[in-house]
Amino acid sequence: MLISESKLRKFTLDIFMAMGCSEDHATLAADVLLRSDLRGIDSHGVARLSGYVRLWEKQRINTQPDIKIVHESYTTATIDGDAGLGLVVAPFAMQVAIQKAEKYGSGWVSVRNSNHFGIAGYHALMAVEQDMIGFAMTNASPLVAPTFSSERLLGTNPMCYAFPAGKYPPVVVDMATSAAANGKLEIAQRAGKQVPEGWLQDNAGNFTTDPFALKSGGALLPLGSDKEHGSHKGFGLSATVDILSGVLSGAGYGPWVPPFVAFLEPPANPPGKGIGHFLGAMRVDGFRPAEEYKADMDNWIARFKSAPTIDADKKVIIPGEPELEAEIDRIKNGIPLVDAVVNDLNELALKFGIDTL
Amino acid sequence: MLISESKLRKFTLDIFMAMGCSEDHATLAADVLLRSDLRGIDSHGVARLSGYVRLWEKQRINTQPDIKIVHESYTTATIDGDAGLGLVVAPFAMQVAIQKAEKYGSGWVSVRNSNHFGIAGYHALMAVEQDMIGFAMTNASPLVAPTFSSERLLGTNPMCYAFPAGKYPPVVVDMATSAAANGKLEIAQRAGKQVPEGWLQDNAGNFTTDPFALKSGGALLPLGSDKEHGSHKGFGLSATVDILSGVLSGAGYGPWVPPFVAFLEPPANPPGKGIGHFLGAMRVDGFRPAEEYKADMDNWIARFKSAPTIDADKKVIIPGEPELEAEIDRIKNGIPLVDAVVNDLNELALKFGIDTL
Numbered sequence: 001m002l003i004s005e006s007k008l009r010k011f012t013l014d015i016f017m018a019m020g021c022s023e024d025h026a027t028l029a030a031d032v033l034l035r036s037d038l039r040g041i042d043s044h045g046v047a048r049l050s051g052y053v054r055l056w057e058k059q060r061i062n063t064q065p066d067i068k069i070v071h072e073s074y075t076t077a078t079i080d081g082d083a084g085l086g087l088v089v090a091p092f093a094m095q096v097a098i099q100k101a102e103k104y105g106s107g108w109v110s111v112r113n114s115n116h117f118g119i120a121g122y123h124a125l126m127a128v129e130q131d132m133i134g135f136a137m138t139n140a141s142p143l144v145a146p147t148f149s150s151e152r153l154l155g156t157n158p159m160c161y162a163f164p165a166g167k168y169p170p171v172v173v174d175m176a177t178s179a180a181a182n183g184k185l186e187i188a189q190r191a192g193k194q195v196p197e198g199w200l201q202d203n204a205g206n207f208t209t210d211p212f213a214l215k216s217g218g219a220l221l222p223l224g225s226d227k228e229h230g231s232h233k234g235f236g237l238s239a240t241v242d243i244l245s246g247v248l249s250g251a252g253y254g255p256w257v258p259p260f261v262a263f264l265e266p267p268a269n270p271p272g273k274g275i276g277h278f279l280g281a282m283r284v285d286g287f288r289p290a291e292e293y294k295a296d297m298d299n300w301i302a303r304f305k306s307a308p309t310i311d312a313d314k315k316v317i318i319p320g321e322p323e324l325e326a327e328i329d330r331i332k333n334g335i336p337l338v339d340a341v342v343n344d345l346n347e348l349a350l351k352f353g354i355d356t357l
Numbered sequence: 358m359l360i361s362e363s364k365l366r367k368f369t370l371d372i373f374m375a376m377g378c379s380e381d382h383a384t385l386a387a388d389v390l391l392r393s394d395l396r397g398i399d400s401h402g403v404a405r406l407s408g409y410v411r412l413w414e415k416q417r418i419n420t421q422p423d424i425k426i427v428h429e430s431y432t433t434a435t436i437d438g439d440a441g442l443g444l445v446v447a448p449f450a451m452q453v454a455i456q457k458a459e460k461y462g463s464g465w466v467s468v469r470n471s472n473h474f475g476i477a478g479y480h481a482l483m484a485v486e487q488d489m490i491g492f493a494m495t496n497a498s499p500l501v502a503p504t505f506s507s508e509r510l511l512g513t514n515p516m517c518y519a520f521p522a523g524k525y526p527p528v529v530v531d532m533a534t535s536a537a538a539n540g541k542l543e544i545a546q547r548a549g550k551q552v553p554e555g556w557l558q559d560n561a562g563n564f565t566t567d568p569f570a571l572k573s574g575g576a577l578l579p580l581g582s583d584k585e586h587g588s589h590k591g592f593g594l595s596a597t598v599d600i601l602s603g604v605l606s607g608a609g610y611g612p613w614v615p616p617f618v619a620f621l622e623p624p625a626n627p628p629g630k631g632i633g634h635f636l637g638a639m640r641v642d643g644f645r646p647a648e649e650y651k652a653d654m655d656n657w658i659a660r661f662k663s664a665p666t667i668d669a670d671k672k673v674i675i676p677g678e679p680e681l682e683a684e685i686d687r688i689k690n691g692i693p694l695v696d697a698v699v700n701d702l703n704e705l706a707l708k709f710g711i712d713t714l
Contacts, residue, residue: 071643073640075432075461076462076463076639078645103431104431146673147673148667149665175589180586196586198586224581229536229553230580233532234580253657271656282465284605286429286433287428287605288428293604293605303612309505309507310558311505316505
């Protein structure tokens with residue numbers, strides 16, 4: 001079913017308000033989820049709304065959080081999200097980073113005691129709107145095994161780097177640090193298909209193509225898939241995200257990051273609080289005049305877009321381009337939702353006594 | 358042949374001084390190269406010394422550079438390396454980043470008009486010594502094709518993140534953003550062996566196992582190897598390094614990064630100057646008390662080190678651990694050099710009239 005952005009946005013806002021969010025927080029949280037659906041990242045949009053509701057029902061999400069800075073310097077800060085929605089906590093933190101960058105050239109904020117923050121690109125793009133380079137990353141519940149290990153110790157820990165350009169749209173590198181994102185497994189599960197070798201290992205640590213392997217003790221693999229192809233690099237990147245988001249802030253890290261799914265209990269005696277994020281902003285004109293930078297950025301994009309391709313039907317994809325194309329299309333034509341998601345959302349509507357889709 | 362650190366250091370210092378470096382610069386440049394050899398990264402140490410000499414002979418390296426800040430804010434700066442050795446320019450830039458971080462919590466420096474800076478880890482570890490998190494990256498001559506392209510447009514563009522710990526040594530993630538580093542091809546070439554699928558493509562864009570494929574128009578592949586396994590992520594990381602190092606500073610970028618090998622001429626009409634780097638430092642205590650952070654960092658390391666492994670003989674490798682083990686061993690027992698490198702160095706000695714090894 002195709003649904004208009006405005007209708008889905010209003011619906012999502014109503015659900016967040018029914019959960020007890022203030023109107024401001026509900027508007028912001030809905031904006032983060034809708035941006036994901038608009039940008040074609042269906043796994044991180046309203047498809048997760050019922051997941052947030054279940055965590056709130058278990059009192060693991062606080063919809064009236066007192067988000068505050070607990071430690072800071074001129075250009076750095078740690079924020080405690082008070083178990084709030086990451087969809088609200090992360091934009092708050094990015095705003096602090098941007099304010100510091102406005103004054104001092106750069107700003108960096110580590111966040112603890114938060115929850116899932118949606119797509120990293122949303123937060124990084126807040127900086128881009130101010131002619132800044134944006135950074136956003138988060139740790140997540142453990143699904144990925146380090147190279148040579150059979151244990152899930154890391155999340156798919158995404159990192160995002162977003163760069164303003166001139167006449168071209170921004171370059172947005174927004175990626176899980178695992179070989180494949182969990183959402184791709186779910187697609188294969190629904191379709192009853194095998195997945196490529198190199199995405200997953202079984203509980204003994206062997207490559208498997210069974211998309212259900214995670215449910216029987218398997219693990220996702222770091223970007224690079226195996227040692228010979230650089231999985232230790234994917235592990236290193238994922239570790240970087242975990243340390244900046246979790247260890248630096250005092251959040252949970254490694255196996256102690258609380259699960260997104262409400263049916264799994266958070267680990268006992270965690271060394272830190274909740275999920276951690278790391279956000280940053282740097283003024284472009286802290287390095288050179290913004291117009292000079294943008295002219296070179298446009299030249300960079302144009303040069304890569306015009307690179308010769310291997311197949312006539314495949315062009316070099318500038319990071320962020322497919323998401324922007326989806327956004328333009330879906331704002332105009334509506335957002336496609338699969339039946340399972342529509343049913344899920346309509347159950348929420350019934351639960352909270354609001355109109356179904 | 359095994360050679361003592363002190364002898365090789367003195368030899369390297371003498372060569373740099375014979376090239377016209379000041380004693381301070383020669384000492385520093387020798388320290389960066391020796392650190393690489395000590396840490397077991399043989400491809401980036403004295404094996405490259407003759408390469409720097411040939412670039413100097415072609416007047417592409419200036420051994421008496423006037424390195425200066427050309428633009429800055431409280432926490433950001435761009436430095437022009439005046440075509441100096443990256444081995445000297447990058448530590449200068451990192452020192453600026455550290456000084457800014459001391460005052461304001463963080464410091465970020467983009468560098469243009471530089472040359473090859475050795476191992477990224479050297480520079481990032483300068484920050485770690487001050488209880489800061491260190492960042493170091495550089496662009497490099499184009500050898501890597503973006504996903505779907507047959508053209509070499511990016512270097513192996515390494516990124517390094519270095520984190521201080523407490524009782525454990527620092528965690529140092531220092532990695533090329535390609536599936537395999539160029540040095541691994543050279544090893545296969547010397548051994549007359551094929552390389553694994555997923556490292557290289559031929560000039561038509563097909564996977565090849567021929568380690569000489571780069572010499573016939575092929576390209577290295579980004580981390581992830583192919584689209585299905587996330588090569589667009591490796592491309593995105595490499596692009597991030599190129600933009601932060603090249604576009605942000607006004608250095609060359611993409612296909613315009615000048616080649617390290619002196620027999621290839623730099624591209625005509627480049628949009629920027631020389632090679633670019635990006636360096637950063639953040640005070641740990643800008644986020645939380647350093648002792649708290651270090652206790653959690655030690656806990657992180659201990660937890661990952663003790664993870665169950667797939668094979669009894671392979672443990673989870675903490676990033677930076679193998680390099681430190683090599684350093685301890687080689688400081689004590691000497692640095693192994695292959696014959697080709699010894700011959701190369703002895704030719705330099707004859708050229709400059711200093712004692713052979």
